[in-house]
Amino acid sequence: MPLPPATGTGRYYAIAAKSIRLIRHGCTNRPFFHISVTHRRRLNSQPVIEQLGSYDPMPNMNNEKLVALNLDRIKHWLGKGAHVSPPVAELLGLSGFFPIHPRSYMTAWRNRRTERENQAKEKAEGSS
């Protein structure tokens, strides 16, 4: 029996809850994600309904993390009441489709704080 396509089977239960989430498709030490809509209670290894984009978390030669989004279909599934998982919500927030996710703000200020602390420590070590 052939494997179900990673781009989605297109078959779904109308009443069941859907969720838009990241599905890991890379291999060992090389993460790569599909942004897919699937049933909320399904495992990530199971066939998805539809692929809505992709996310490459490893920076390429231009130091970019590439994200592809099919916004038309995302709008469609949001209209149908699909849930959005936090990582996808963050990506959509950074892309300007959603408001910026609170977690993005949180990681940003925490990163800033650790950097400030590191700088202060360096300064103290330099002066002593």
Place this chain on the structure above:
Amino acid sequence: MIPKNVLLKRVSPLISQIAEAHRKPRWEPVAKSKIYRIPKRPEISEEERLELLRINNNYKTQMRAIRRFYHEEMMRELSSLKSASSEMSQKLEAEEWEKCVHLNEEWNKEVAAEREQRRKIELAAMEEYTLKRMEEKDKEMREKIEKASAEIRLQKELSATFITPDNLEAAIDAALANPIDYNFAIDLKGNHFYGRDTPIVNQDKKDNAINTNT
């Protein structure tokens, strides 16, 4: 007892429990070394907590609005699709269809004319190519026949000397009368001396000459 490996690596669900790869089955208890481990709670300051609460509330409110907006949009689209199936719109659609069919036919005609022209050119090219190939083939055949006839002529000329049952006796007599000995001796300079009884001439002279040279 089914081995754990079989359960983890199986493709189709044998039992209702489905295990993710690299994970232990759900019925495995907590590891003995981890029973009394209590994970540390994250420490969040009061200030940060309030800020997170505020931005989370804002986010949730905005998201609710966005969700409602897309839902309403979808409903609007659905209703517009429904209204599209009314009589008036059906008539409009039929007209549009007619127009499209006419346009398509025109385009088809254009393309057919182009195709016919192209086909003619292709056919001419093909004919030319075939004729050329046939000519080449003919030439090759002619050459072959010429070569064969030359060979036949040569063999006919040679056939005068062939040994036939008629002159077999004479040939045998001639062979017996003139025996040929193919044995030969060879000297250092590569001279051949045919026959077993051929006297070797100037043997000493030659040796002397070699000695004086060296």
